[in-house]
Amino acid sequence: MFLISSGNVINLCIMKIIDKALVQTIYKERNEISHKGSHGHSLIIAGSYNKMGASLISAKACLRSGTGLLTVLVPKSEKQTVNIYLPEAMLHFREDLIDFSTYNAIAIGPGLEQNEAAQKLVFSVFLIAKSLVIDADALNILAQNQDWFNDLPENSILTPHPKEFDRLFGEHNSEQERRLTAIKKAKEFNCVIVLKGHKTFITNGIDSFENTTGNSGLAKGGSGDALTGMITSFLAQKYTCLEASILGVYLHGLAADITLKTQSKESMLITDVIENIGLAFQKIQE
Ligand SMILES: NC(=O)C1=CN([C@@H]2O[C@H](COP(=O)(O)OP(=O)(O)OC[C@H]3O[C@@H](n4cnc5c(N)ncnc54)[C@H](OP(=O)(O)O)[C@@H]3O)[C@@H](O)[C@H]2O)[C@@H](O)CC1
Numbered sequence: 001m002f003l004i005s006s007g008n009v010i011n012l013c014i015m016k017i018i019d020k021a022l023v024q025t026i027y028k029e030r031n032e033i034s035h036k037g038s039h040g041h042s043l044i045i046a047g048s049y050n051k052m053g054a055s056l057i058s059a060k061a062c063l064r065s066g067t068g069l070l071t072v073l074v075p076k077s078e079k080q081t082v083n084i085y086l087p088e089a090m091l092h093f094r095e096d097l098i099d100f101s102t103y104n105a106i107a108i109g110p111g112l113e114q115n116e117a118a119q120k121l122v123f124s125v126f127l128i129a130k131s132l133v134i135d136a137d138a139l140n141i142l143a144q145n146q147d148w149f150n151d152l153p154e155n156s157i158l159t160p161h162p163k164e165f166d167r168l169f170g171e172h173n174s175e176q177e178r179r180l181t182a183i184k185k186a187k188e189f190n191c192v193i194v195l196k197g198h199k200t201f202i203t204n205g206i207d208s209f210e211n212t213t214g215n216s217g218l219a220k221g222g223s224g225d226a227l228t229g230m231i232t233s234f235l236a237q238k239y240t241c242l243e244a245s246i247l248g249v250y251l252h253g254l255a256a257d258i259t260l261k262t263q264s265k266e267s268m269l270i271t272d273v274i275e276n277i278g279l280a281f282q283k284i285q286e
Pocket residue numbers: 050051052053054055109110111112113136137161162163164196197198221222223224225
């Protein structure tokens with residue numbers, strides 16, 4: 001039985017549209033008198049033996065979105081993988097002790113796997129992180145440890161696709177039902193939920209938004225990993241959780257729309273999209 005509270009229905013009815021005009025009220029021009037420390041230090045905890053791509057995709061999207069510094073936390077065996085692909089990223093290894101409190105924003109989950117070591121890592125980050133983007137396997141681990149919602153960091157953003165959403169909050173019969181549950185859960189846990197899909201939905205439990213950019217060229221592995229990196233980057237640059245989610249989702253989709261100038265929806269790779277993030281920024285700076 002799906003219970004709908006009238007408040008959430010009203011909230012859904014007054015949902016705002018994420019378009020260029022709204023994004024331009026949020027986006028802040030980069031200060032010319034700035035240095036790398038001005039734009040935050042992001043930490044991306046992602047990747048595992050056979051899913052390092054998720055880490056690299058998240059990391060590059062994070063850098064392309066303006067973070068001042070980026071550190072990736074990866075298995076020691078993958079040190080060369082990162083250094084060769086992304087020399088701009090600094091490294092920490094999952095085998096070492098890390099002071100998570102030194103980062104302005106942390107992302108955890110893409111390609112992380114769900115084994116016992118990953119579960120311990122996710123829980124330790126929950127206890128210390130100030131601003132956290134929770135995606136992919138970290139969401140699946142959270143779904144298996146529902147009491148951890150009580151330890152959710154104060155500035156948390158969850159970025160589930162529909163299947164991850166249903167693992168977290170139970171089976172739903174429609175996108176509409178998921179959106180109503182997202183409003184309820186965002187309010188209950190005082191977090192932002194980015195419900196990804198053809199028209200991504202964002203809510204903090206009070207205000208709700210629907211994105212207008214993106215296309216089915218994004219219906220390919222890695223697209224969500226890139227979004228995680230982008231949202232984390234904006235969080236590190238001191239946007240609020242809601243602002244970082246709106247900026248990330250809009251620019252992610254806009255970069256994909258720009259990519260259609262050189263790729264088809266079938267041929268588009270998320271790495272093509274990442275290379276067009278700059279052009280997406282220029283569109284909102286016009
Ligand atoms: N290069 C790399 O290293 C990559 C690494 N990656 C990493 O892999 C890990 C697993 O992530 P994942 O999302 O691929 O697996 P999973 O959670 O089982 O979901 C897949 C199933 O969910 C469903 N589904 C998905 N979207 C839906 C939608 N919009 N609407 C409706 N249903 C939808 C659909 O199920 P179906 O309909 O087929 O039953 C689909 O088959 C994760 O850590 C991620 O970061 C990937 O990012 C890829 C690139």
